[in-house]
Amino acid sequence: MTSSESISTANLPEDYRDLKATVADFARSVVAPVSAKHDAERSFPYEVVAGMAEMGLFGLPFPEEYGGMGGDYFALCLALEELGKVDQSVAITLEAGVSLGAMPIYSFGTEEQKQEWLPRLTSGQALGAFGLTEAGGGSDAGATKTTAVLDGDEWVINGSKQFITNSGTDITELVTVAAVTGVDAAGHKQISSIIVPTSSAGFTAGPSYDKVGWNASDTHPLTFDDVRVPRTNLLGEQGRGYANFLRILDEGRIAIAALAVGVAQGCVDECVRYAKERSAFGRPIGDNQSIAFTIARMEARAYAARTAYYDAAALMLAGKPFKTQASIAKMVASEAAMDNSRDGTQVHGGYGYMNEYTVARHYRDSKILEIGEGTTEVQLMLIARSLGL
The missing domain is CATH 1.20.140.10 (Butyryl-CoA Dehydrogenase, subunit A, domain 3)
Structure with missing residues:
Protein backbone atom coordinates (compact mmCIF):
# COMPACT_ATOMS: atom_id res chain seq x y z
CA MET A 1 0.00 0.00 0.00
CA THR A 2 1.47 3.35 -1.02
CA SER A 3 1.48 6.42 1.19
CA SER A 4 -1.35 8.25 -0.57
CA GLU A 5 -3.48 5.11 -0.62
CA SER A 6 -2.89 4.58 3.10
CA ILE A 7 -4.00 8.16 3.80
CA SER A 8 -7.24 7.57 1.87
CA THR A 9 -7.83 4.24 3.61
CA ALA A 10 -7.15 5.70 7.07
CA ASN A 11 -10.11 8.04 6.65
CA LEU A 12 -12.53 5.15 6.04
CA PRO A 13 -14.76 3.72 8.78
CA GLU A 14 -13.41 0.55 10.37
CA ASP A 15 -15.82 -1.83 8.64
CA TYR A 16 -14.74 -0.53 5.23
CA ARG A 17 -11.06 -0.83 6.19
CA ASP A 18 -11.59 -4.40 7.36
CA LEU A 19 -13.38 -5.32 4.13
CA LYS A 20 -10.65 -3.75 2.03
CA ALA A 21 -7.94 -5.64 3.94
CA THR A 22 -9.81 -8.95 3.69
CA VAL A 23 -10.33 -8.66 -0.07
CA ALA A 24 -6.72 -7.51 -0.54
CA ASP A 25 -5.50 -10.66 1.21
CA PHE A 26 -7.82 -12.82 -0.93
CA ALA A 27 -6.56 -11.10 -4.07
CA ARG A 28 -2.93 -11.72 -3.18
CA SER A 29 -3.26 -15.26 -1.85
CA VAL A 30 -6.01 -16.76 -4.03
CA VAL A 31 -6.47 -14.67 -7.19
CA ALA A 32 -2.92 -13.63 -8.10
CA PRO A 33 -1.38 -17.15 -8.13
CA VAL A 34 -3.81 -18.39 -10.82
CA SER A 35 -4.27 -15.21 -12.87
CA ALA A 36 -1.60 -15.92 -15.47
CA LYS A 37 -2.84 -19.50 -15.93
CA HIS A 38 -6.47 -18.54 -16.52
CA ASP A 39 -5.41 -15.69 -18.80
CA ALA A 40 -3.22 -17.97 -20.92
CA GLU A 41 -5.84 -20.74 -21.06
CA ARG A 42 -8.72 -18.27 -21.52
CA SER A 43 -10.57 -20.22 -18.83
CA PHE A 44 -13.25 -18.96 -16.48
CA PRO A 45 -11.94 -18.97 -12.88
CA TYR A 46 -14.71 -20.99 -11.24
CA GLU A 47 -12.66 -21.69 -8.11
CA VAL A 48 -11.99 -17.97 -7.61
CA VAL A 49 -15.67 -17.11 -8.14
CA ALA A 50 -16.58 -19.77 -5.57
CA GLY A 51 -14.17 -18.13 -3.14
CA MET A 52 -15.72 -14.71 -3.70
CA ALA A 53 -19.16 -16.23 -3.22
CA GLU A 54 -18.09 -17.79 0.07
CA MET A 55 -16.87 -14.37 1.24
CA GLY A 56 -20.25 -12.85 0.39
CA LEU A 57 -18.87 -10.42 -2.20
CA PHE A 58 -21.76 -10.95 -4.62
CA GLY A 59 -24.18 -9.91 -1.91
CA LEU A 60 -22.32 -6.86 -0.60
CA PRO A 61 -24.83 -4.10 -1.53
CA PHE A 62 -28.03 -6.08 -0.98
CA PRO A 63 -30.27 -6.48 2.10
CA GLU A 64 -30.02 -9.63 4.17
CA GLU A 65 -33.65 -10.48 3.39
CA TYR A 66 -32.54 -11.33 -0.16
CA GLY A 67 -29.43 -13.20 0.92
CA GLY A 68 -27.19 -10.14 0.81
CA MET A 69 -24.61 -8.85 3.26
CA GLY A 70 -26.52 -5.68 4.18
CA GLY A 71 -23.73 -3.41 2.96
CA ASP A 72 -23.74 -0.70 0.33
CA TYR A 73 -22.44 0.09 -3.13
CA PHE A 74 -19.26 1.71 -1.82
CA ALA A 75 -18.35 -1.58 -0.11
CA LEU A 76 -18.62 -3.26 -3.50
CA CYS A 77 -16.39 -0.57 -5.00
CA LEU A 78 -13.69 -1.14 -2.38
CA ALA A 79 -13.72 -4.86 -3.15
CA LEU A 80 -13.47 -4.18 -6.88
CA GLU A 81 -10.51 -1.87 -6.34
CA GLU A 82 -8.57 -4.56 -4.49
CA LEU A 83 -9.40 -7.27 -7.04
CA GLY A 84 -8.58 -4.93 -9.91
CA LYS A 85 -5.02 -4.58 -8.67
CA VAL A 86 -4.21 -8.16 -9.58
CA ASP A 87 -6.82 -9.44 -12.07
CA GLN A 88 -9.28 -7.42 -14.12
CA SER A 89 -11.14 -10.51 -15.39
CA VAL A 90 -12.01 -11.54 -11.84
CA ALA A 91 -12.98 -7.99 -10.90
CA ILE A 92 -15.29 -7.53 -13.89
CA THR A 93 -16.92 -10.89 -13.20
CA LEU A 94 -17.92 -9.59 -9.77
CA GLU A 95 -18.87 -6.12 -11.05
CA ALA A 96 -21.08 -7.45 -13.84
CA GLY A 97 -22.59 -10.14 -11.63
CA VAL A 98 -23.71 -7.52 -9.12
CA SER A 99 -24.27 -4.37 -11.16
CA LEU A 100 -25.69 -5.87 -14.35
CA GLY A 101 -26.97 -9.22 -13.13
CA ALA A 102 -28.57 -8.70 -9.73
CA MET A 103 -28.98 -4.93 -9.35
CA PRO A 104 -31.65 -4.48 -12.08
CA ILE A 105 -33.81 -7.11 -10.39
CA TYR A 106 -33.31 -5.53 -6.98
CA SER A 107 -33.98 -2.01 -8.28
CA PHE A 108 -36.92 -2.65 -10.59
CA GLY A 109 -38.23 -6.15 -9.92
CA THR A 110 -41.45 -7.18 -8.27
CA GLU A 111 -41.27 -8.79 -4.85
CA GLU A 112 -41.91 -12.15 -6.50
CA GLN A 113 -39.02 -11.63 -8.92
CA LYS A 114 -36.71 -10.61 -6.09
CA GLN A 115 -37.62 -13.66 -4.02
CA GLU A 116 -37.18 -15.97 -7.00
CA TRP A 117 -33.83 -14.73 -8.30
CA LEU A 118 -31.90 -12.63 -5.78
CA PRO A 119 -31.00 -15.27 -3.17
CA ARG A 120 -29.02 -17.30 -5.73
CA LEU A 121 -27.48 -14.22 -7.37
CA THR A 122 -26.44 -12.57 -4.11
CA SER A 123 -24.96 -15.82 -2.82
CA GLY A 124 -22.83 -16.21 -5.94
CA GLN A 125 -24.31 -19.64 -6.62
CA ALA A 126 -25.65 -18.23 -9.89
CA LEU A 127 -24.75 -15.39 -12.23
CA GLY A 128 -27.00 -13.05 -14.16
CA ALA A 129 -26.22 -10.95 -17.22
CA PHE A 130 -27.77 -7.99 -19.02
CA GLY A 131 -28.35 -8.17 -22.77
CA LEU A 132 -28.29 -4.63 -24.14
CA THR A 133 -25.63 -4.28 -26.84
CA GLU A 134 -26.35 -5.38 -30.40
CA ALA A 135 -24.29 -5.33 -33.57
CA GLY A 136 -25.79 -1.99 -34.56
CA GLY A 137 -26.66 -0.48 -31.22
CA GLY A 138 -25.64 -0.15 -27.60
CA SER A 139 -25.68 3.46 -26.49
CA ASP A 140 -28.07 4.09 -29.41
CA ALA A 141 -31.37 2.70 -28.10
CA GLY A 142 -33.12 3.51 -31.36
CA ALA A 143 -30.98 0.92 -33.11
CA THR A 144 -32.27 -1.95 -30.95
CA LYS A 145 -33.70 -4.69 -33.18
CA THR A 146 -34.43 -7.49 -30.70
CA THR A 147 -38.19 -7.75 -30.26
CA ALA A 148 -40.55 -9.13 -27.65
CA VAL A 149 -44.17 -9.68 -28.66
CA LEU A 150 -46.97 -10.74 -26.33
CA ASP A 151 -48.69 -13.97 -27.27
CA GLY A 152 -51.33 -14.58 -24.63
CA ASP A 153 -49.50 -14.76 -21.30
CA GLU A 154 -46.05 -15.15 -22.86
CA TRP A 155 -43.41 -12.90 -24.38
CA VAL A 156 -41.95 -14.25 -27.62
CA ILE A 157 -38.44 -12.90 -28.05
CA ASN A 158 -36.40 -12.81 -31.27
CA GLY A 159 -33.07 -11.17 -31.98
CA SER A 160 -29.45 -11.17 -30.93
CA LYS A 161 -27.02 -9.48 -28.57
CA GLN A 162 -23.24 -9.21 -28.47
CA PHE A 163 -20.40 -8.64 -26.00
CA ILE A 164 -22.51 -9.89 -23.06
CA THR A 165 -20.48 -10.53 -19.89
CA ASN A 166 -21.19 -13.56 -17.66
CA SER A 167 -23.69 -14.87 -20.22
CA GLY A 168 -22.35 -18.35 -20.95
CA THR A 169 -20.85 -19.82 -17.78
CA ASP A 170 -21.99 -23.06 -16.21
CA ILE A 171 -23.59 -21.03 -13.40
CA THR A 172 -25.30 -18.38 -15.54
CA GLU A 173 -29.04 -18.69 -14.91
CA LEU A 174 -30.59 -15.58 -16.42
CA VAL A 175 -30.10 -12.78 -18.90
CA THR A 176 -32.20 -9.63 -18.68
CA VAL A 177 -32.88 -8.65 -22.28
CA ALA A 178 -33.60 -5.18 -23.64
CA ALA A 179 -36.16 -5.61 -26.40
CA VAL A 180 -38.57 -3.56 -28.49
CA THR A 181 -42.09 -4.14 -27.19
CA GLY A 182 -43.92 -1.53 -29.27
CA VAL A 183 -43.85 2.16 -30.16
CA ASP A 184 -44.86 5.18 -28.11
CA ALA A 185 -47.22 8.01 -29.09
CA ALA A 186 -44.37 9.82 -30.86
CA GLY A 187 -43.49 6.78 -32.91
CA HIS A 188 -40.31 5.98 -30.98
CA LYS A 189 -39.34 2.43 -30.12
CA GLN A 190 -40.60 1.25 -26.75
CA ILE A 191 -37.74 -0.59 -25.04
CA SER A 192 -38.56 -2.96 -22.19
CA SER A 193 -36.49 -5.32 -20.04
CA ILE A 194 -37.45 -8.99 -19.79
CA ILE A 195 -35.89 -11.71 -17.63
CA VAL A 196 -34.90 -14.73 -19.74
CA PRO A 197 -33.75 -17.90 -17.95
CA THR A 198 -30.81 -19.41 -19.82
CA SER A 199 -32.62 -22.76 -19.79
CA SER A 200 -35.30 -21.32 -22.12
CA ALA A 201 -35.81 -23.10 -25.44
CA GLY A 202 -34.43 -20.98 -28.27
CA PHE A 203 -31.81 -19.25 -26.14
CA THR A 204 -28.26 -19.76 -27.40
CA ALA A 205 -24.96 -18.43 -26.12
CA GLY A 206 -22.52 -18.46 -29.03
CA PRO A 207 -18.80 -19.28 -28.86
CA SER A 208 -16.62 -17.10 -26.63
CA TYR A 209 -14.98 -14.11 -28.27
CA ASP A 210 -11.27 -14.01 -29.12
CA LYS A 211 -10.48 -10.85 -27.13
CA VAL A 212 -7.40 -8.68 -26.71
CA GLY A 213 -7.75 -8.81 -22.94
CA TRP A 214 -10.05 -9.87 -20.09
CA ASN A 215 -9.33 -13.40 -21.29
CA ALA A 216 -10.67 -15.06 -18.15
CA SER A 217 -13.91 -13.07 -18.28
CA ASP A 218 -16.88 -14.84 -19.85
CA THR A 219 -18.21 -12.95 -22.91
CA HIS A 220 -20.56 -14.27 -25.59
CA PRO A 221 -22.93 -13.28 -28.38
CA LEU A 222 -26.51 -14.35 -27.68
CA THR A 223 -29.31 -15.46 -29.98
CA PHE A 224 -33.04 -15.54 -29.20
CA ASP A 225 -35.11 -17.68 -31.55
CA ASP A 226 -38.80 -17.61 -30.57
CA VAL A 227 -37.82 -17.69 -26.90
CA ARG A 228 -40.96 -17.84 -24.77
CA VAL A 229 -41.06 -16.60 -21.18
CA PRO A 230 -44.01 -15.74 -18.91
CA ARG A 231 -45.57 -12.29 -19.19
CA THR A 232 -44.63 -11.81 -15.52
CA ASN A 233 -40.93 -11.82 -16.50
CA LEU A 234 -41.24 -8.19 -17.57
CA LEU A 235 -38.76 -6.30 -15.39
CA GLY A 236 -40.09 -2.92 -14.36
CA GLU A 237 -42.62 -0.87 -16.28
CA GLN A 238 -43.17 -1.68 -19.95
CA GLY A 239 -41.38 0.88 -22.11
CA ARG A 240 -39.03 1.94 -19.29
CA GLY A 241 -36.39 -0.71 -19.86
CA TYR A 242 -33.78 1.49 -21.47
Missing part, protein backbone atom coordinates in the same frame (compact mmCIF):
# COMPACT_ATOMS: atom_id res chain seq x y z
CA ALA A 243 -34.34 4.40 -19.09
CA ASN A 244 -34.03 2.07 -16.11
CA PHE A 245 -30.85 0.55 -17.50
CA LEU A 246 -29.32 4.02 -17.86
CA ARG A 247 -29.85 4.43 -14.12
CA ILE A 248 -28.04 1.14 -13.55
CA LEU A 249 -25.20 2.35 -15.78
CA ASP A 250 -24.77 5.51 -13.70
CA GLU A 251 -24.08 3.36 -10.66
CA GLY A 252 -22.02 0.91 -12.69
CA ARG A 253 -19.71 3.66 -13.85
CA ILE A 254 -18.65 4.27 -10.26
CA ALA A 255 -17.93 0.56 -9.91
CA ILE A 256 -15.91 0.52 -13.14
CA ALA A 257 -14.01 3.57 -11.89
CA ALA A 258 -13.18 1.67 -8.69
CA LEU A 259 -11.94 -1.30 -10.70
CA ALA A 260 -9.84 1.04 -12.86
CA VAL A 261 -8.35 2.71 -9.78
CA GLY A 262 -7.30 -0.74 -8.61
CA VAL A 263 -5.54 -1.26 -11.93
CA ALA A 264 -3.82 2.12 -11.74
CA GLN A 265 -2.72 1.50 -8.14
CA GLY A 266 -1.67 -2.06 -8.89
CA CYS A 267 0.65 -0.79 -11.61
CA VAL A 268 2.17 1.69 -9.14
CA ASP A 269 2.74 -1.03 -6.57
CA GLU A 270 4.36 -3.35 -9.11
CA CYS A 271 6.62 -0.58 -10.39
CA VAL A 272 7.74 0.54 -6.94
CA ARG A 273 8.67 -3.05 -6.10
CA TYR A 274 10.46 -3.61 -9.41
CA ALA A 275 12.30 -0.27 -9.34
CA LYS A 276 13.77 -1.15 -5.94
CA GLU A 277 14.78 -4.68 -6.91
CA ARG A 278 16.02 -4.23 -10.49
CA SER A 279 19.54 -2.87 -10.81
CA ALA A 280 21.27 -1.42 -13.85
CA PHE A 281 24.71 0.13 -14.02
CA GLY A 282 25.34 -0.74 -10.42
CA ARG A 283 22.28 0.77 -8.75
CA PRO A 284 18.50 0.25 -8.47
CA ILE A 285 16.67 1.71 -11.44
CA GLY A 286 14.44 3.62 -9.00
CA ASP A 287 17.46 5.83 -8.24
CA ASN A 288 17.13 7.27 -11.73
CA GLN A 289 15.01 10.41 -11.69
CA SER A 290 13.27 9.53 -14.93
CA ILE A 291 12.00 6.26 -13.45
CA ALA A 292 11.15 7.82 -10.09
CA PHE A 293 9.24 10.67 -11.72
CA THR A 294 7.34 8.28 -14.00
CA ILE A 295 6.15 6.29 -10.99
CA ALA A 296 5.35 9.49 -9.09
CA ARG A 297 3.10 10.61 -11.94
CA MET A 298 1.44 7.19 -11.94
CA GLU A 299 0.73 7.56 -8.21
CA ALA A 300 -0.79 11.01 -8.77
CA ARG A 301 -3.13 9.59 -11.41
CA ALA A 302 -4.28 6.79 -9.10
CA TYR A 303 -4.85 9.20 -6.21
CA ALA A 304 -6.86 11.66 -8.32
CA ALA A 305 -9.00 8.87 -9.80
CA ARG A 306 -9.66 7.38 -6.36
CA THR A 307 -10.75 10.77 -5.05
CA ALA A 308 -13.14 11.10 -7.99
CA TYR A 309 -14.86 7.77 -7.43
CA TYR A 310 -15.02 8.26 -3.66
CA ASP A 311 -16.81 11.57 -4.27
CA ALA A 312 -19.27 10.08 -6.76
CA ALA A 313 -20.02 7.19 -4.41
CA ALA A 314 -20.58 9.55 -1.48
CA LEU A 315 -23.12 11.54 -3.48
CA MET A 316 -24.93 8.39 -4.57
CA LEU A 317 -25.15 7.01 -1.03
CA ALA A 318 -26.42 10.38 0.21
CA GLY A 319 -29.24 10.28 -2.33
CA LYS A 320 -27.91 13.32 -4.19
CA PRO A 321 -27.45 13.73 -7.96
CA PHE A 322 -24.29 11.92 -9.02
CA LYS A 323 -24.63 11.27 -12.76
CA THR A 324 -22.00 13.82 -13.82
CA GLN A 325 -19.57 12.84 -11.05
CA ALA A 326 -19.94 9.17 -12.07
CA SER A 327 -19.04 10.04 -15.65
CA ILE A 328 -16.04 12.07 -14.51
CA ALA A 329 -14.86 9.27 -12.24
CA LYS A 330 -15.27 6.64 -14.93
CA MET A 331 -13.40 8.68 -17.52
CA VAL A 332 -10.58 9.82 -15.24
CA ALA A 333 -10.07 6.37 -13.72
CA SER A 334 -10.14 4.44 -17.00
CA GLU A 335 -7.61 6.84 -18.50
CA ALA A 336 -5.45 6.49 -15.38
CA ALA A 337 -5.54 2.70 -15.74
CA MET A 338 -4.58 2.88 -19.40
CA ASP A 339 -1.80 5.41 -18.82
CA ASN A 340 -0.40 3.62 -15.78
CA SER A 341 -0.40 0.23 -17.46
CA ARG A 342 1.49 1.71 -20.42
CA ASP A 343 4.03 3.43 -18.18
CA GLY A 344 4.24 0.40 -15.93
CA THR A 345 5.13 -1.80 -18.89
CA GLN A 346 7.84 0.68 -19.88
CA VAL A 347 9.33 0.74 -16.38
CA HIS A 348 9.57 -3.06 -16.46
CA GLY A 349 11.34 -3.00 -19.82
CA GLY A 350 11.48 -6.36 -21.58
CA TYR A 351 9.90 -8.11 -18.59
CA GLY A 352 6.90 -5.81 -18.92
CA TYR A 353 6.16 -7.41 -22.28
CA MET A 354 5.93 -10.90 -20.78
CA ASN A 355 2.41 -12.08 -19.95
CA GLU A 356 3.51 -13.59 -16.64
CA TYR A 357 3.92 -10.04 -15.31
CA THR A 358 0.83 -8.28 -13.98
CA VAL A 359 1.64 -5.01 -15.78
CA ALA A 360 1.65 -6.84 -19.14
CA ARG A 361 -1.82 -8.23 -18.54
CA HIS A 362 -3.02 -4.84 -17.34
CA TYR A 363 -1.67 -3.27 -20.53
CA ARG A 364 -3.82 -5.61 -22.64
CA ASP A 365 -6.82 -5.51 -20.33
CA SER A 366 -7.09 -1.80 -19.63
CA LYS A 367 -8.24 -0.54 -23.01
CA ILE A 368 -11.73 -1.98 -22.53
CA LEU A 369 -12.13 0.21 -19.43
CA GLU A 370 -12.31 3.20 -21.79
CA ILE A 371 -15.03 1.45 -23.82
CA GLY A 372 -17.29 -0.71 -21.65
CA GLU A 373 -20.29 0.73 -19.73
CA GLY A 374 -20.05 3.93 -21.74
CA THR A 375 -17.09 4.98 -23.88
CA THR A 376 -14.92 7.97 -23.04
CA GLU A 377 -16.77 9.87 -25.74
CA VAL A 378 -20.11 9.14 -24.09
CA GLN A 379 -18.75 10.36 -20.75
CA LEU A 380 -17.54 13.59 -22.38
CA MET A 381 -20.98 14.06 -23.94
CA LEU A 382 -22.68 13.63 -20.56
CA ILE A 383 -20.25 15.98 -18.81
CA ALA A 384 -20.70 18.59 -21.54
CA ARG A 385 -24.49 18.34 -21.24
CA SER A 386 -24.23 18.98 -17.51
CA LEU A 387 -22.47 22.24 -18.38
CA GLY A 388 -25.30 23.28 -20.66
CA LEU A 389 -23.37 22.60 -23.83
